[in-house]
Amino acid sequence: MTQASTTAHPELSARATFPAGFAWGVATAAYQIEGAVAEGGRGPSIWDSFSHQSGTTIHGDTGDIACDHYHRWEGDLDLMAELGIPSYRLSLSWSRLQPTGTGPLNPEGVAFYRNLLAGCAARGITPYVTLYHWDLPQPLQDDGGWPARHTASRFGDYAGLVADALGHLAEHWITINEPMCAAFLGHSWGMQAPGSKDDRLAVRAAHHLLLAHGLALAAFRERRPEAKVGITNIIGNLNPATQSEADRLATEHWDAVSNRIFLDPVYRGRYADSTVAAYGQYGLTATGEGAGGGDLVQPGDLALISAPGDFAGINHYTNMLVAAGDDTGTPNWQHVRPTPSSFGWSDTPEALKTVLKRVASEYTSLPLYVTENGITLHDYVDPNGEVRDTERIHYLRGYISAVGEAIADGVDVRGYFAWSFMDNFEWAEGYDKRFGLVFVDYGTQRRIPKQSAHWYGGMIAAQQDGVRPARSTAGATA
Template sequence: MTQPAATARPGLSADATFPADFAWGVATAAYQIEGGVNEGGRGPSIWDTFSHQPGTTINGDNGDIACDHYHRWEADLDLMAELGIPSYRFSLSWSRLQPTGTGPLNPEGVRFYRDLLAGCTARGITPYVTLYHWDLPQALQDDGGWPARQTAYRFGEYAGLVAESLGDLAEHWITINEPMCAAFLGHSWGMQAPGFKDDGLAVRAAHHLLLGHGLALAEFRSSRPGTKVGITNIIGNLNPATDSPADREATQYWDAVSNRIFLDPVYKGRYADPTVAAYGKYGLTAAGEGAAAGDLVQPGDLDIISAPGDFAGINHYTNMLVSASDSGSTPNWTHVEPAPSSFGWSNTPEALKAVLKRVASEYTDLPLYVTENGVTFHDYVDPNGEVRDPRRIDYLRGYISAVGEAISDGVEVRGYFAWSFMDNFEWAEGYDKRFGLVYVDYGTQARIPKQSAYWYRDTIAEHGGHRALASSAAAGATA
């Protein structure tokens, strides 16, 4: 494996500290990397349906092949081990394991994931497994999808089957990834599967996703009490564009409907009053007391949703300035500068530190994991066959330093997972956006570690990645 000659050294903040058992990792999601959509008994998901509809993704891209990880997983894990990555967060494809979202698990799907999990362990890589990363079986969508309460129960049943069939091979489990995106990007904004633009459906989906989390947690508690289970929420850092009362009020509103709608139920056992004020017209109530049959929030729902987990997952990408809308409708927001990524997202590490400190002070004393954080650039292979991405190194250096500084300030952060291990299908953006530490040539499926992959390897070695492989340390010494 040839690496760029001028790999930058780690150089994290002097104020950043990391415990010896800190989980250094990378992350992926099933539909974004696996491919093999018609193999191994897999059924269609809402992302198969959505991405094949004209105009839903850039260039009409889809995940039919993606990174072909379904066939190349062993080589991908070998590369991960060669790069000294101690922990790997990935998701299970619900439609590969349970093609219609009901009934027994598909034996071929179970075998694939058991092999993948065993392959991680054999290479000294600790798996962190996500049950749901947006790929709802299409059959469940046909029956109403997440806006229908029954989908939460189907997810609980699925989680119980997964716990029985795979729960012996992994200790850490994430129930739902970013319910905000699954609910609102998929049902209100129309930019992700299933592609609806209906606020009422989005609010119903949000509540049922959280209910599904609680039901899945209960299943793991019942059949795999030794596992550690949590949910991952995406949390933006919000700032008023000015100190005007209107902009401060707009920021509080946006916080209530994007962050607090998912944090308060899980960690405080009720929906916050500002969230109910915004979405009460769609049936959202604080806690469901006195609900009638058919109401969205039923008695006992919040007890299920807020049952104690073992950790809190945090995905963070955005630092936003919020301003009031002249029309009095949804507030306006823009990314804080500098915003160098190809998405136009900010590079402001202090925002991640602020988010970590907020969650720890306002919501929970559970251990925190940064389960996703990363950046896109227009990466390319240079004439020497190398992929140099110094701006990604600068980004990672800042954000990882921010995590270490939060730890120094007393926040219990147990791990950091860079998004993503390799370039992949970036949902509606298709293959236009590259988040990976490893470059993927989609035509040949060649993997080329970027300069940032070697930087991350060196960072792990320098800052005590307790499970970094011996080969990683040796490679770091000769870099």
């Protein structure tokens, strides 16, 4: 780890330090911002299908237009540069690059992302690229989706094609974003695409998403050995609601089925006994070796999944108290107060520090990146044409300080990416929830940097010993 910067932002914790070269950035995802779902040769994804089903999203919102980033990407990158954001985590749309999930890449999709990545380079913005952020091509879903093992193989093929076509345009690559959400929110809870409510399908999807990570890592190792590759997991901080044995066991169970099911295979090469105890009935075994002919965890899977990566991505939003549930064994949980976000999520920065320390001490010595962290608020444009989101500034100040304190305590954290660069299609919540540092007026597609965007840019400039970028006199871009 390189020497920490001696430049402190006056609003951050006095203990917060950051290494030279620390990646300060923002993040987005393709389906949430691009729109243009039927342009440029793009095929339908499971989110196109899901969002067009009645009752699946607030107000029936879809990503058909979203932020129209497909047509406005140059202006969006210009605004990012103007605000002084040096790194950008983006995702590639699998259905735009490979519309059916098989066969050669779509030339128009390749050209779009080639231009986007070149546009980042031209503006001095370093891209961090995610291969999969939940937009499975619908034809692959029709053929079984993530519960089917062959989908992982198709993803490995896709990753190899992307490495050949675009791999030279970015150094850092994330294989899968939040397999927990793709597996369980999409296949068990039914609140995200494809909308299934079947624990067996969710467990199968979870293992195959991890297998897809391993296959994608192998594809990049073969084609782009110089690339730095990792996976991003969402990790909540969990504590028992009381000191009772029942609440302690409930917390361990929730940890096993939400955190450990994804951390242990990648960084320890096996599923935890507690995870197998919860999901063994669906075919999950610790290693797959001597599994008696099971078709889920097969010999060699865990070796692929746990092959050494180059960094560990961590998304963090939740700090929860867990209590024993009803007779079904399902724990009850609630977010730790204060909960100022419009989602009702907590603002407890120490939880992120705890998560970073846990991953570093229990799982891996790899560099860590906070690849998502942010808050939804009831943002609006005031009569002066400004968006004054002081609560978001307070949130960012606290969580960034927590990252810096973790670094001061010896954790090797190399980057922080605020979610999100701009307001966007927030999955099943449609356009109701606003995570952005930049306000988007969806009717006009006008972009208005919020106060938090200027604060973040100023904080980055201070950390880099630079001068804060001049604020746009217009206060917005068209």
